[in-house]
Amino acid sequence: MNIPASDPKSVTGKPLAIDETVDVLVIGGGAAGLEAAIGAAAQGLSVLLVDENPVSFRTMGDDVPLHFGQGMAANARNRTAMMEAFVASEPRIEEAFEAGVDVRLGAACWGLYANGPALGWMPGLVAGLADEDRSLLVQAQHVILACGRRDMGLGFPGWEKPGVMGATAALTLATRYGAFGPRQVVVLGSSTEALTTALALRAAGVTIAAIVEQASETVGDVALLAGLREGGTEILTRHVVREAAGRDGVEAALLAKLDENGKPAGEERALACDGIVLAVGTTPVVDLIDAAGCKVAFQPERGGYAPVLDASQRTSVANVYAVGDCAGIWAAKTRDRTIAEAEAARAVAALGTAATGDQAASLPVPECDISDYRLAWVRASVVEARAEFHVCQCEEVTAREILEVRPPRYLDWQNERRNDRSLAALLGEGPPNPDQVKRLTRAGMGSCQGRRCREQVAALLALGAARPLSAIPLAGYRAPTRPLSLSMMAHVPEAPEQAAHWDTWFGMHAQWVPFWEVPERYTVATNDATGPVASE
Amino acid sequence: MSEIKGASVIIVGGGVTGLSAGWWLARDGTDVLVLEKGMIGWEASGRNGGGCSHHHSPLFAEEQRLWPIMDELLGYPTEFQGERVRLASSEHQMALYGRALRNAERQGFQSEVLDVKQAKELVPLAGDTIVGGYHYRFGGHANPHRTLQGYAWAMQDHGGRILQHMTVTGFRTEGGRVTAVETDRGPIGCDSLVLAAGPQTGRLSAMLGQEVPVQSARCEMIVTEPLPLMPLGGVDGCGLYGRQTLRGNLAYGGGPHEWLAMAEEGTPAKPTTPLMLHMGKRLAELLPKAAHARIIRSWAGVIENTPDGRPVIDRLASQANVVVATLSSVGFGLSPASGHAIRDLVVDGSCSFADISSFALSRFAELEPNWRELQGWQVTAATETLSA
Numbered sequence: 036m037n038i039p040a041s042d043p044k045s046v047t048g049k050p051l052a053i054d055e056t057v058d059v060l061v062i063g064g065g066a067a068g069l070e071a072a073i074g075a076a077a078q079g080l081s082v083l084l085v086d087e088n089p090v091s092f093r094t095m096g097d098d099v100p101l102h103f104g105q106g107m108a109a110n111a112r113n114r115t116a117m118m119e120a121f122v123a124s125e126p127r128i129e130e131a132f133e134a135g136v137d138v139r140l141g142a143a144c145w146g147l148y149a150n151g152p153a154l155g156w157m158p159g160l161v162a163g164l165a166d167e168d169r170s171l172l173v174q175a176q177h178v179i180l181a182c183g184r185r186d187m188g189l190g191f192p193g194w195e196k197p198g199v200m201g202a203t204a205a206l207t208l209a210t211r212y213g214a215f216g217p218r219q220v221v222v223l224g225s226s227t228e229a230l231t232t233a234l235a236l237r238a239a240g241v242t243i244a245a246i247v248e249q250a251s252e253t254v255g256d257v258a259l260l261a262g263l264r265e266g267g268t269e270i271l272t273r274h275v276v277r278e279a280a281g282r283d284g285v286e287a288a289l290l291a292k293l294d295e296n297g298k299p300a301g302e303e304r305a306l307a308c309d310g311i312v313l314a315v316g317t318t319p320v321v322d323l324i325d326a327a328g329c330k331v332a333f334q335p336e337r338g339g340y341a342p343v344l345d346a347s348q349r350t351s352v353a354n355v356y357a358v359g360d361c362a363g364i365w366a367a368k369t370r371d372r373t374i375a376e377a378e379a380a381r382a383v384a385a386l387g388t389a390a391t392g393d394q395a396a397s398l399p400v401p402e403c404d405i406s407d408y409r410l411a412w413v414r415a416s417v418v419e420a421r422a423e424f425h426v427c428q429c430e431e432v433t434a435r436e437i438l439e440v441r442p443p444r445y446l447d448w449q450n451e452r453r454n455d456r457s458l459a460a461l462l463g464e465g466p467p468n469p470d471q472v473k474r475l476t477r478a479g480m481g482s483c484q485g486r487r488c489r490e491q492v493a494a495l496l497a498l499g500a501a502r503p504l505s506a507i508p509l510a511g512y513r514a515p516t517r518p519l520s521l522s523m524m525a526h527v528p529e530a531p532e533q534a535a536h537w538d539t540w541f542g543m544h545a546q547w548v549p550f551w552e553v554p555e556r557y558t559v560a561t562n563d564a565t566g567p568v569a570s571e
Numbered sequence: 572m573s574e575i576k577g578a579s580v581i582i583v584g585g586g587v588t589g590l591s592a593g594w595w596l597a598r599d600g601t602d603v604l605v606l607e608k609g610m611i612g613w614e615a616s617g618r619n620g621g622g623c624s625h626h627h628s629p630l631f632a633e634e635q636r637l638w639p640i641m642d643e644l645l646g647y648p649t650e651f652q653g654e655r656v657r658l659a660s661s662e663h664q665m666a667l668y669g670r671a672l673r674n675a676e677r678q679g680f681q682s683e684v685l686d687v688k689q690a691k692e693l694v695p696l697a698g699d700t701i702v703g704g705y706h707y708r709f710g711g712h713a714n715p716h717r718t719l720q721g722y723a724w725a726m727q728d729h730g731g732r733i734l735q736h737m738t739v740t741g742f743r744t745e746g747g748r749v750t751a752v753e754t755d756r757g758p759i760g761c762d763s764l765v766l767a768a769g770p771q772t773g774r775l776s777a778m779l780g781q782e783v784p785v786q787s788a789r790c791e792m793i794v795t796e797p798l799p800l801m802p803l804g805g806v807d808g809c810g811l812y813g814r815q816t817l818r819g820n821l822a823y824g825g826g827p828h829e830w831l832a833m834a835e836e837g838t839p840a841k842p843t844t845p846l847m848l849h850m851g852k853r854l855a856e857l858l859p860k861a862a863h864a865r866i867i868r869s870w871a872g873v874i875e876n877t878p879d880g881r882p883v884i885d886r887l888a889s890q891a892n893v894v895v896a897t898l899s900s901v902g903f904g905l906s907p908a909s910g911h912a913i914r915d916l917v918v919d920g921s922c923s924f925a926d927i928s929s930f931a932l933s934r935f936a937e938l939e940p941n942w943r944e945l946q947g948w949q950v951t952a953a954t955e956t957l958s959a
Contacts, residue, residue: 558939567667
């Protein structure tokens with residue numbers, strides 16, 4: 036009997052086609068990523084820095100990687116102009132080029148893979164990259180993640196209309212590209228992040244009609260607030276948007292005051308605007324971090340779910356670091372880029388050294404309880420909405436359908452025998468799990484990959500279970516963290532030995548022997564495992 | 572800590588096999604309790620291709636009888652859709668895939684051989700990459716997660732209970748019978764026990780003196796954005812299995828697996844790998860008119876296999892009131908029938924509707940102790956982690 040050293044149908048001995056190998060891969064070309072790349076290059080290391088921006092107009096239209104909300108001006112269609120504007124708005128990109136960093140813009144990282152307890156196939160740290168035309172695999176000795184931030188979505192009737200967008204997307208369009216469509220906007224939220232965004236938009240020529248805050252007091256820096264008020268911005272506390280009105284896009288925000296129970300009451304008022312900027316919750320981009328298996332935890336002082344880091348910005352996965360906004364967001368850091376740059380410098384100094392076990396320094400106390408604050412927004416805007424709307428725009432799922440865990444509408448499941456299968460029925464002994472609710476309702480399963488709804492779904496589950504946001508597990512992220520076409524996959528060749536042994540399933544002969552031919556005893560020695568097998 | 576009320580039958584494992592068995596027992600009026608270490612259906616049961624066409628199995632006839640009526644029986648939607656198409660990209664594949672036709676025909680189920688023109692008519696997303704295919708007038712596919720929840724809810728409708736986040740630490744035995752399951756929340760008494768704990772079935776059965784030999788592995792799948800619905804969603808071939816969901820997404824898997832050491836407790840990590848690229852390339856070959864479609868998700872599952880890849884559904888010789896069940900990596904589609912078989916073994920002592928002697932544990936009586944090494948099912952992940 037000829038016994039193979041390893042199961043030929045397994046991954047063992049099937050090499051991955053690695054296109055390039057570098058010392059350091061930096062993902063994200065903002066303040067922290069650039070500092071990390073330039074610093075690592077100065078140490079004589081080979082450095083590849085990728086940044087997916089500028090993404091194509093179509094990708095922006097899909098609300099990837101940010102909630103652009105169709106708020107792009109016409110010039111965003113001009114990729115060359117967008118590229119020039121992107122480089123011109125960040126002088127250190129040029130500096131990185133000159134420092135010998137291999138800078139690739141318009142190149143997204145869609146996957147990061149590291150060996151762990153349930154994976155031993157990787158030759159080391161492997162990243163999947165893609166530009167418009169091809170995808171490739173890069174192996175790196177060290178990976179520094181500098182993936183930035185994004186915004187929690189917040190729904191209300193009409194929030195799918197062009198002009199409703201996240202603060203980070205608005206800021207990027209206005210200050211990096213000069214391609215921001217709306218001329219007069221309402222900003223939801225009054226944290227320092229929100230106020231900073233409003234002031235930056237104003238500096239870019241946008242009129243800030245109002246700051247709308249559901250809480251009874253504003254949250255952020257009073258000096259920033261005063262600056263906005265002096266410029267003619269209305270500050271409306273205890274208010275929510277009841278509807279984004281308009282035919283083809285936002286033409287007005289219908290606002291209402293909240294009563295002492297947090298319910299919208301009284302007369303509505305239309306405030307003319309062509310944009311509504313969602314700035315109620317800025318959160319670290321942890322998609323690659325989570326998909327790679329790095330430990331992630333709800334950390335209010337870091338802006339929500341963020342990687343667990345040591346004093347040198349190390350994640351729980353060896354040789355993987357997180358710096359800049361993806362490592363944590365707080366007001367002082369947003370206003371002073373040297374804090375993010377210092378994180379990058381710490382990571383670079385730690386490259387190739389053993390972890391010391393030093394814990395990260397304690398961070399400033401957040402200006403409000405972000406769990407209470409975000410839940411209050413979702414309660415006032417989504418739960419108390421006067422009409423049903425799609426919290427998950429891609430799959431068209433409403434808040435009620437999420438809380439009642441309804442089968443998706445395409446099933447037309449009218450004859451359900453029981454109607455009391457609400458969230459409570461799923462709870463069992465644990466907190467509600469957004470991944471479970473996602474699979475049953477489809478909320479978050481669309482082509483925006485949950486970017487617009489995942490924080491809202493988590494908030495709805497927290498409200499439904501009367502638990503804080505921190506009790507709701509993070510809905511898992513998996514590659515590809517950017518949508519990737521099948522035709523792009525062909526560029527990474529398969530190892531010939533993998534192709535030769537490819538089978539639909541485990542490729543075990545004995546598994547598919549029809550039951551009328553199965554021998555009474557099974558031993559490896561008497562099993563005939565020769566010849567071709569095509570699992571069913 | 573308040574004592575947990577015992578049950579006539581305790582089922583360890585809230586996967587598709589355990590929940591189907593629980594539903595079959597509960598609808599019979601049996602007092603049944605399912606214990607799950609994490610969340611129900613969180614492992615392989617909720618992470619598979621949803622196929623329902625297992626013509627090699629003694630449970631095939633019952634599988635085929637039940638699927639078309641499962642929505643009605645459960646009272647919850649499974650998204651079952653009948654029939655399947657299998658396309659071949661080479662004459663070699665065409666010959667290999669012919670086995671299904673012969674197996675099914677012997678059991679009274681019909682199929683048709685498709686030429687390229689017929690195949691392309693039946694499968695609008697197919698192209699000139701194929702040489703032909705088969706149209707199986709049996710089988711089909713369903714939505715794993717929804718079906719699983721359907722079993723759980725239907726079982727509860729009949730009075731069955733589920734306890735999640737429970738760790739089983741051992742068993743109490745007396746006179747060759749299990750009398751209670753020991754858990755992290757105290758002992759729970761039972762008259763009969765079913766072990767249907769997937770990869771953990773080996774470890775738990777070993778505690779009762781008769782180990783079901785299994786080894787775990789990780790497999791992966793990909794999902795695209797929705798595409799217009801094809802007349803038949805159950806289309807696979809070219810080395811892939813999968814389906815177009817009723818929403819329109821293409822969900823497919825296939826290719827190499829990685830053997831894993833099993834963590835004794837907790838939920839195992841389920842990382843995906845760049846194998847996604849190779850599955851994607853093959854999916855574009857199977858359905859070239861979908862090549863523009865974008866992958867929006869991938870996932871992995873941890874699955875157990877017995878040495879011959881065939882199920883074990885049997886009563887333990889060491890403990891008379893214990894039934895062990897593993898479907899050995901092919902459990903979802905067979906679940907309506909496997910639950911029925913387990914119910915029969917627990918209540919009547921033997922399967923009423925099929926000869927399941929080929930699922931007997933005794934077939935491994937002469938199995939080599941080092942069968943994992945002999946079959947090359949080595950684990951690399953743990954050592955890689957240490958050296959990283």
